[in-house]
Amino acid sequence: MRDPASEPIAGTESPEESAAITLDDVWVRFGKPADPVIAARELTLRIPRGKIFCLLGPNGSGKTTAINLISGLLSPSQGQVRVFGHTPDKDRTRTLSKIAVVPQETTLYDSLDARENLFFHGHYYGVDSARLPGLVDHVIDLVQLTDRAKHRVGTYSGGMQRRLTLARALLTEPEALLLDEPTLGVDVQSRRALWDRIRELADGGMSVLLTTNYMEEAEELADYITILDHGRKVVDGTLDELRARVAEQRLLLHFDAADVADQAAASLSRASRPGGEADATVEVALNDPKEAMRVVSSLRENGSLGDRLEGFEWSEPNLQDVFLQFTGRALRD
Ligand SMILES: Nc1ncnc2c1ncn2[C@@H]1O[C@H](COP(=O)(O)OP(=O)(O)O)[C@@H](O)[C@H]1O
Numbered sequence: 001m002r003d004p005a006s007e008p009i010a011g012t013e014s015p016e017e018s019a020a021i022t023l024d025d026v027w028v029r030f031g032k033p034a035d036p037v038i039a040a041r042e043l044t045l046r047i048p049r050g051k052i053f054c055l056l057g058p059n060g061s062g063k064t065t066a067i068n069l070i071s072g073l074l075s076p077s078q079g080q081v082r083v084f085g086h087t088p089d090k091d092r093t094r095t096l097s098k099i100a101v102v103p104q105e106t107t108l109y110d111s112l113d114a115r116e117n118l119f120f121h122g123h124y125y126g127v128d129s130a131r132l133p134g135l136v137d138h139v140i141d142l143v144q145l146t147d148r149a150k151h152r153v154g155t156y157s158g159g160m161q162r163r164l165t166l167a168r169a170l171l172t173e174p175e176a177l178l179l180d181e182p183t184l185g186v187d188v189q190s191r192r193a194l195w196d197r198i199r200e201l202a203d204g205g206m207s208v209l210l211t212t213n214y215m216e217e218a219e220e221l222a223d224y225i226t227i228l229d230h231g232r233k234v235v236d237g238t239l240d241e242l243r244a245r246v247a248e249q250r251l252l253l254h255f256d257a258a259d260v261a262d263q264a265a266a267s268l269s270r271a272s273r274p275g276g277e278a279d280a281t282v283e284v285a286l287n288d289p290k291e292a293m294r295v296v297s298s299l300r301e302n303g304s305l306g307d308r309l310e311g312f313e314w315s316e317p318n319l320q321d322v323f324l325q326f327t328g329r330a331l332r333d
């Protein structure tokens, strides 16, 4: 819960301070200086408060590196990382009082049950012991594991273990949650449950940084997306902004006769007849996805053409198209 007294005074808050987490021109180099592996290159990120910020990228693109920089496990070779005003590698204790991490590898005690795992973690992180039992019940309920709370964690499915790891992260009541590929290898039902919880947490004011290489996950959850490749930011923005940057966006209109398609093509701008004269399809190139509905409604208002429109399709560009356009490769090569 946020204490209003500790919030910056209105009007004094700069855009820098309003971000929960910032990375400025961060480089991470591993290995020999002469032949380094570069895991982050001039990486600049602004992770806002109360939103879901997604780092999307293939394996090895630097997602876990970013999480490790923010949680202070890794120091930048160059550049600056700030987490609610703290420098994570220099001040891990204060950083970890503000954030919690759900790591890529699930690290639970298999021989303990869910409650025992959470009590252990709570004591370790110094959660007030008077409040701990209530918090444990609350977070177990939140991830819908109450029925299984007394079962050994070793008997849980992968998805249940991920949910418990999320519950564990919430025990310390963080202001920001870092989720490193939270649904990797998780069954569909648990994935949906995790997505719902993550969305609810952000709606409740939590700042969420989520990494994934699942486009569907970014499309479903992210308020902001940064695409990473080889440790570098490829492109960033909201889902709509990224889609709008894909050059090829097309609306296909199917009419009931070729001559009607000719008339329609003549009446619309940026229209063509990709199937040739005998075909009754018109293709319209769009600048903006929102134009698709405008074109269809304008046709519908024009009775002579609208009545002859049998159907339309619009292939909305997805993040795969965005990735392809900016890197020249498929997201999962
Ligand atoms: N400790 C390390 N030593 C050497 N190379 C590393 C180390 N950690 C990560 N890397 C390399 O840095 C790159 C980014 O890794 P990582 O951040 O784990 O990617 P992701 O999480 O996106 O799969 C990869 O090429 C990886 O092999």
Ligand SMILES: [Mg+2]
Binding pocket: 063, 064, 065, 104, 180
């Ligand atoms: Mg990783």
